[in-house]
C-alpha cells in the first residue's frame with residue numbers, strides 16, 4: 001500500500017526530520033526544500049547505491065565530478081542558450097503567468113478565464129555573474145548548469161585517454177543542477193535546485209542505439225526494483241517525435257505514479273535518451289557543417305575517437321540514462337509508505353524502506369532508562385555497531401513509542417536491552433515489517449544485522 005498522495009509524505013517528511021520547507025524563518029522561498037537529518041541520509045544512500053551499482057559493480061563505467069559553472073560557450077554550443085526554453089503565457093484577467101504546455105482546457109488555473117497573451121520563450125537557465133564586474137558587463141555572464149551531462153561531454157577525451165578506455169564505455173556523474181522553473185511545485189518533484197544522477201554511455205555510430213535504449217530501460221527498472229519501488233507503480237512513456245529534445249532521436253521516460261489520487265497519476269522519474277553524436281561533435285573544432293564550415297570555431301579540441309580495430313575516426317554516439325535524486329527519493333518514500341494496525345487497534349505508519357536506503361539501520365533502546373547498567377550496555381552496543389552500520393541510541397520515551405517512532409522513519413531493526421541482557425549478554429532484535437522479535441547474543445549482533453541489511457542485488461545483464 002503506497003502513500004495515497006504526496007501530501008501524506010510532505011507531512012511525514014516534516015514531522016520526522018526528512019525534509020523541511022527552506023528559509024522558513026523568512027516566510028519560505030517558493031518550492032525550495034532543505035533536507036533534514038534523515039533526509040540527507042536517504043539522499044546519500046540513493047546516490048551511494050547508484051554509484052556502487054554503475055561505477056563499482058560494472059566494469060564499463062567511470063565516475064567524474066565536474067564544475068557546476070562551466071565556460072558559457074559550453075551552453076552556446078550545447079544548444080541550451082538557444083533552445084532551453086519554456087513557453088510562457090500571461091492571463092490577461094488575473095495577470096498570472098504559466099507554462100503554456102501545462103494549461104488544461106485553455107482555462108487559467110488561478111481565475112478560470114481563457115484570455116491569454118501570445119506564448120513566448122523563456123530561457124530557464126539560471127544566470128550569475130563571475131568576478132567583481134559591472135552589472136551590465138556581458139562578458140561576466142555565466143550559468144549554473146541545467147544538466148550535469150555537459151560536464152561529462154567536455155571531459156570525454158580526458159577520461160577516455162587517462163583511463164585507457166575503449167568503446168563502449170560510460171561516464172557517470174551525480175550533482176546539483178539548476179533550472180529557473182516557471183511553475184515549480186509538488187514538493188521535491190519540481191524545484192529550481194535539484195540533484196541529478198546522469199550517465200553518458202558512449203558507443204560506435206554503427207551500434208544498435210534503439211536496442212541500447214531498451215537495454216538501459218530494463219537495467220533501470222531492475223535498479224528501481226532493488227530500491228523497493230514496485231513495477232506496477234512505474235510506466236514507460238515513449239516520447240513522441242514532436243516532444244523530443246533537440247539532441248535526441250529517441251527517448252523513453254520512466255514515469256512514477258506520484259499522483260495515485262488523480263486521473264493522470266504519472267510524472268517523469270527519469271529519461272533514457274539516444275543523444276546521437278550531437279554533443280561530442282558540437283563541442284569539437286573539426287566538425288564541419290553541410291557547407292564545409294566549422295560548426296564550432298571556438299573549440300580548441302576535437303572530441304572524436306579513433307577505433308583501432310576498424311582504423312576509423314568518428315564521434316561516438318551516446319545513450320543517456322538521466323535520473324533525479326529528489327524524484328527517486330520521493331518515489332522511494334511513497335512506495336515504502338504503509339499503515340498497520342496494532343493489537344490495541346491503533347494505526348501505525350511504517351516506512352518499509354529497503355535496508356540499504358534506510359537512514360538509520362538499527363536503533364538501540366534501553367528498556368529502563370533509570371537503570372545505569374542497562375543504559376551503559378545500550379550505549380556501548382551503539383558505539384560498537386557504529387563503525388559498521390548507522391545506529392542510534394534513544395531513551396526518550398516508553399518502548400512502544402520508541403518502536404513506533406523507528407517504524408515511521410523506516411529503521412529496519414530495533415535492538416532492546418533489558419534486565420535479562422545484563423545476565424545473558426543477549427538483546428532482543430525486533431523486525432520493522434513483521435514486528436517479530438528474536439534473541440541474539442551481543443557478540444553475534446553486528447554480523448546478524450549486517451547479513452539482514454544486505455542490499456537487494458541488481459541482476460547485471462550483458463551489454464549488447
Ligand code: GAP
Nearest residue numbers: 147149189190191194269270271322323324327
Ligand atoms: N541530461 C538530460 C536531462 O537533464 P531531463 O529529463 O531534463 O534530462 C533528467 O532531466 C531528470 O532530472 C528528470 O527525469 C528528473 O528526474 C530530474 N529533474 C529535471 N528537472 C527537475 C526539477 N526541476 N526538479 C527536480 N528534478 C528534476
